Amino acid sequence: MTLIDSHAHLDVPNYDADRAGVIDRARQSGVEMILEICGSDVAKGSLDVGMKLAEEYPFIYAAVGVHPHEASLYDEALERKLLAMSDHEKVIGWGEIGLDYHYDHSPRDAQRRVFSRQLRLALERRAPAIIHTREAEDDTIQILREDWADAGGDAVGGIIHCFTGTQRLADAAIGMGFHISFSGVLTFKNAADLREVARSVPMERLLVETDCPYLAPLPHRGKRNEPAFVLETAAKLAELKGVGVEEIARATSGNFKRLFNLC
Numbered sequence: 280m281t282l283i284d285s286h287a288h289l290d291v292p293n294y295d296a297d298r299a300g301v302i303d304r305a306r307q308s309g310v311e312m313i314l315e316i317c318g319s320d321v322a323k324g325s326l327d328v329g330m331k332l333a334e335e336y337p338f339i340y341a342a343v344g345v346h347p348h349e350a351s352l353y354d355e356a357l358e359r360k361l362l363a364m365s366d367h368e369k370v371i372g373w374g375e376i377g378l379d380y381h382y383d384h385s386p387r388d389a390q391r392r393v394f395s396r397q398l399r400l401a402l403e404r405r406a407p408a409i410i411h412t413r414e415a416e417d418d419t420i421q422i423l424r425e426d427w428a429d430a431g432g433d434a435v436g437g438i439i440h441c442f443t444g445t446q447r448l449a450d451a452a453i454g455m456g457f458h459i460s461f462s463g464v465l466t467f468k469n470a471a472d473l474r475e476v477a478r479s480v481p482m483e484r485l486l487v488e489t490d491c492p493y494l495a496p497l498p499h500r501g502k503r504n505e506p507a508f509v510l511e512t513a514a515k516l517a518e519l520k521g522v523g524v525e526e527i528a529r530a531t532s533g534n535f536k537r538l539f540n541l542c
Contacts, residue, residue: 280309280524280525280528281309281310281311281528281532282309282310282311282487282509282510282513282528282531282532283310283311283312283313283314283486283487283509283531283532283535283536284305284310284312284313284314284487284488284489284491284506284509285314285438285440285460285486285487285488285531285535286314286316286375286409286438286440286441286460286462286488286489286490287313287314287315287316287488287489287490287491287506288315288316288319288325288490288491288492288493289301289302289313289315289329289332289339289491289506290315290317290319290325290328290329290332291319291320291325291492293492293503294492294505298332301505301506301507302336302339302506304505304506304507305505305506305507306338307507308506308507308510309510309528310506310507310509311338311532312338312339312340312532312535312541313336313338313339313340313506314339314340314341314342314371314372314488314535315329315332315333315339315340315341315342316329316341316342316344316374316375316409317329317330317333317341317342317343317344317364318342318343318344318345318346318349318374318375319346320349321345321346321349321352321357322349322352326343326360326361326364329341329343330343330364330367330369330370333367333369333370334369339369340369340370340371340372340539340541341367341369341370341371341372342370342371342372342373342374342375342406342409343361343364343365343370343373343374344361344373344374344375344376344397344401344409345357345361345376345393345397346375346376346377346379346411347376347377347378347379347384347385347390347393347394347411348379348382348384348385349384349385350385350386350389350390350392350393350394351384351385351386351389352385353389353393353396358396358400361373361397361400362400362404365400365404365406370406371406371407371539371540371541372401372406372407372408372409372437372438372539373397373400373401373404373406373407373408373409374401374408374409374410374411374437374438374440375409375410375411375440376393376394376397376398376401376408376409376410376411377390377394377410377411377412377415377419378390378391378394378411378412378413378415378418378419378422379411379412379413379414379415380413380414380415380418381413381414382413391418391422394422394426395422395425395426398422398423398426398427398432399426399430401432401435401437402427402430402431402432402435405435406435407435407436407437407438407538407539408427408432408435408437408438409437409438409440410423410437410438410439410440410452410457411440411441412439412444412448413443416444416445416447416448419448420447420448420451420452423451423452423455423457424451424455427455428455428456432455432456433455433456434456435456436456436457436458436538437456437457437458437538438457438458438459438460438486438538439452439457439458439459439460440460440462440488440490441460441461441462441464441488441490441494442459442460442461442462442473442476443464443470443473444476445476446475446476446479449476449479449480453480453481453484457484458484458485458486458534458538459477459480459484459485459486460485460486460487460488461473461477461485461486461487461488461512461516462487462488462489462490462494462496462512463489463490463494463495463496463497463499463500463504463508463511463512464494464496465477465496465512465515465516465519466496466497466500466511466512466515467496467497467500468497474515474519477516477519477520478519478520482520482530483530483534484534485516485527485530485531485534486531486534486535487509487512487513487516487527487531488509488512489504489505489506489508489509489512490504491503491504491505491506491508492504492505495508496508496511496512496515497511498511499511510524513527513528513531514527516531
C-alpha cells in the first residue's frame with residue numbers, strides 16, 4: 280500500500296536539522312509521492328528551497344504560487360519568477376493561492392486581486408490550481424466561478440487543500456471540477472462537522488495531505504507534522520467511508536496522478 284501526500288511544506292526551517300530523515304521516514308512509511316508547495320514564505324526564499332527539493336528527489340513534485348498571506352508582496356518581478364519556475368518539468372501545479380480572512384496578513388482587496396490574477400496564470404499554463412480558503416467561502420466561490428470555472432478551468436481541475444469548510448463549499452468546488460483534500464484536521468475531536476462533509480465527497484474526488492509541518496493528526500497532535508503521518512488521515516477517511524485503508528490509498532493516489540497527468 281502506498282499513499283501520496285498532496286500538500287507539504289518541506290522547505291520551511293522546521294526541517295532544517297533533519298529534512299533528509301523526514302523524507303526517508305515518509306518513504307519507509309509507504310509515501311510514494313509528495314507535492315511540495317514551494318511558496319511557504321516567498322519573502323524568505325521558500326520558492327527556491329522547494330524547487331531544489333523537487334530537483335533532488337524524483338518522487339517530490341512542486342507547485343509554485345503566492346499564498347494569500349503574502350499577496351501584498353505580489354508584483355511584476357515576482358510574477359515573472361513564478362512564470363519562469365512554472366516551466367520546470369517538476370512543477371505540476373499552481374499554488375497555494377486563495378483567500379485568508381482569518382489572519383488578514385494582506386489586505387483583502389489585495390488578496391482578491393492576486394487570487395484572480397494567479398488563477399488566470401494557472402489557466403494559461405493548464406496547471407491545476409491549489410486553493411487555500413479560510414473564513415472566506417463566499418468570495419472564494421465567486422472568484423472561482425468567475426475567474427476559473429467560467430473560463431474553462433473546470434477542465435483543468437484543482438484542489439481545495441486542507442478542507443475545513445462547509446458542505447456548500449464542498450459541493451460548489453466539486454461542481455467546478457475541484458478535488459477535496461483532507462488533512463489531519465479530520466482526526467481532531469472537534470471536527471465532527473468536517474467528518475460529515477468527508478463522508479459526502481465522492482471517492483473519485485478525494486485526496487489526502489499533511490500540510491506539514493502544521494496540523495499533525497491524532498495521535499501526533501501537538502508535534503511537528505511530517506509526510507509519514509498522512510497514513511493517519513487516510514485511516515480516518517477509510518473509517519468514515521466504511522472501506523479499507525488500502526482502498527483509500529488506491530483511490531486518492533489514482534486521483535492525484537490523473538489530476539496532474541502523472542499516470
